[in-house]
Amino acid sequence: MSNTRRIYDAEFKRNAVMLAEEPGRTVADVAESLGIGPDLIYRWGREMRGQGLIAFPGHGKPALTDEQRRIKELEKKLRDAEIERDILKKALAIFSKAPN
Structure with missing residues (x-):
């Protein structure tokens, strides 16, 4: 078999x-x-x-309702926005340092 x-x-x-x-x-x-x-x-x-x-x-996809799928999508967008914000904060800190 x-x-x-x-x-x-x-x-x-x-x-x-x-x-x-x-x-x-x-x-x-x-x-x-x-x-x-x-x-x-x-x-x-x-x-x-x-x-x-x-x-x-x-x-292997989880069985989600339309509302649960929308929540997951919004959570992903929020994570992406937080990562972008953190990168911009670091860049601002680097560029705003006074030259030695």
């Missing part, structure tokens, strides 16, 4: 969970028909119930 890791897109995960939640279907049946383990469907279901529409952002 190969050790290659398979990657599933968010739509596939949502559809797998929705299929498993249909009446008359079991997680094991859905997992077998999709060629995946039932533990994946259980985990994806937990993620969907916990995070709702922002579940499965992909590639």
Whole structure:
């Protein structure tokens, strides 16, 4: 058996969970028909119930709401502005020294 890791897109995960939640279907049946383990469907279901529409952002990205994403963006801009301010303070101190 190969050790290659398979990657599933968010739509596939949502559809797998929705299929498993249909009446008359079991997680094991859905997992077998999709060629995946039932533990994946259980985990994806937990993620969907916990995070709702922002579940499965992909590639290690944190699942953030629009407001949280905006806050992170503003925090980064603030850090950049503080760094620029500190550089300008140092430059002012260097240039304002009286020549010896």
